[in-house]
Amino acid sequence: MDSLILNVIKHVVKSGTLTITTADGKSTTFGDGTGTPVAVRFCSASAQRQILFDPDLRLGEAYVDGEMVLEEGSVTDLLDLVLSQYQSAQHSVSTKILSAFRFAFRHLSQYNRRGRSKRNVAHHYDLNGRLYDLFLDSDRQYSCAYFERENDTLDAAQLAKKRHLAAKLLVNRGARVLDIGCGWGGLARYISRQYGAEVTGITLSEEQLAYARSSKTALSATADVDFRLIDYRDVEGPFDRIVSVGMFEHVGARHYDEFFGKCRELLTEDGVFLLHSIGRFDPPDFTNPWIAKYIFPGGYIPALSEVLAAIERSGLVVTDIEILRLHYAETLKHWRERFLAARTAAADLYDERFVRMWEFYLAGSEMAFRHQGMMVFQIQVAKRQGAVPLTRDYIGREEERLRVAEVVGQRESVLPIA
Incomplete structure (x- = not known):
């Protein structure tokens, strides 16, 4: 042997x-x-x-x-x-x-009906919240960050990600926005704060829901954010804007038509939907069996060919695509280093076996983005071609405006009460 x-x-x-x-x-x-x-x-x-x-x-x-x-x-x-x-x-x-x-037989493991979807989410996202505080940024962003500069901190890159997404959404003041798979609520709070939008964040994780609702107290009294424990298939609209970040990987390929059909149903006629997901440069494949067994049961990383075909069948129009290549590798490197720096605390929460499992998960995921054809895509879709501007110039302009607004908001938040 x-x-x-x-x-x-x-x-x-x-x-x-x-x-x-x-x-x-x-x-x-x-x-x-x-x-x-x-x-x-x-x-x-x-x-x-x-x-x-x-x-x-x-x-x-x-x-x-x-x-x-x-x-x-x-x-x-x-x-x-x-x-x-x-x-x-x-x-x-x-x-x-x-x-x-x-x-x-990959579709059998991705048959994510409502009950199974909730169990899959609980397996990973209903872990002790203190675990995520050990390695995520201060806003608990658990998706690919956007590194505008190589030496950006994790917090700066995650803020840049939220800014980049918000700029592509073209949110108007008072707009109705749906965040599918809102996590701990950071992006929903950001959109509400920056635009005065009416934001609904949905999740299947009870731990994330509790945290998101408790974090609403950090917003102003006029902020309009509603967090719900509900499957996307059961949401009622309409919404002017829909965003989904890091959730599509849990949908399963056999449910893509259902997902995009629901998004089309929820969008207004001038609505815009932005999808941010891990993808693969290669043709369709299967989920790594170790990841499927221990980390993300029911998960699947799609090829662009699978996603675009489903969007076409839904009747939605693709208005913009951006590929983030090594941004997630750098994000995972930050997470891995922070997690290992807090190794003792993680072992105290669980045990040494759990620590080795998560070390392998973070390291393996990082190397998959460096060497195995993994990437992140952001696809903007609409019902009408004219729902978004002719060129992409608006994205940079809005990011600059948001960057200034963030600084002003930080200053206002520390002003003494008269």
Whole structure:
């Protein structure tokens, strides 16, 4: 069994420095000797065997369960080294068979009806809120940030994301806005504060709902934000604007027609809908089995071809598309570093196994954006072509106006009461 797994690794790792110590104590080094050295030790022959036949699922399990130990370097270093070369490597027969099987039956795991959708959301988003405070920004933005400059802080980049989204929405004062998958409410509060809009934020997470409602006290007494625990399929409109950030990944490909059909139903005739979601540069595929099992059950990262086809069938018109390439990789790097800096606190909330699981999740996700064709898209759609301006100049102009308004708002918030 040692020779089998070592032979597979030899065909994957051509560059870098990776030392593998098998359960029998045999050490072998792979690569060209460059980069950060990484040393891995297997604690059992069964872990080696499982990784050999199903690396997509079993590598993460072996690390989380302590059956694979990093003796030099970190799990981030390991994933960076392997995933940067994995796509072009020759895969084993068992891996090809499993991949074909998972692709063929991918829709079964994405059959996200109302009850199942709520359970899927609870699995991840109803964790202890203090966990998210360990690594997210001060507004609990749990989606891709927008780095206008490479050295932006996480808080600055998340504020820039909200500004960028708001500018594309073309919100008028008093507009009715729906935020599908509002999370902890940060974007809804921002839109309400900046535009005086009537914002409805919906979520399936009871923890997020409680936090969002409690955070309304930070707004002025005149702010109009309503947070609800409701499935998007049960919302009644109409709305002038709809925005959805980081929620579409939980819809499931078999429900895309239902999703866009509902959005069309909810929009006014001059309405605008902005969708922000993780996507893939490659053709349609299946969800990584480790992520599906432990992190995001029912989740799926769509190809643009799947999304655009569903929009076309709905009768909506695509008015703008933007691809954010490495922004999420940088966001995840910030989250990973902040999470590991608070490792002891995270272990106190849960345990060391949970910490390893989330370290693997954050590191693996970051490297998927760096090496495996993942990106973020923002698609603006409308019922009419004329609902948005002819050129994109309005986006930059509105971002500048919002940037000034944010500064003025901060100054007003610290003025003493007369």
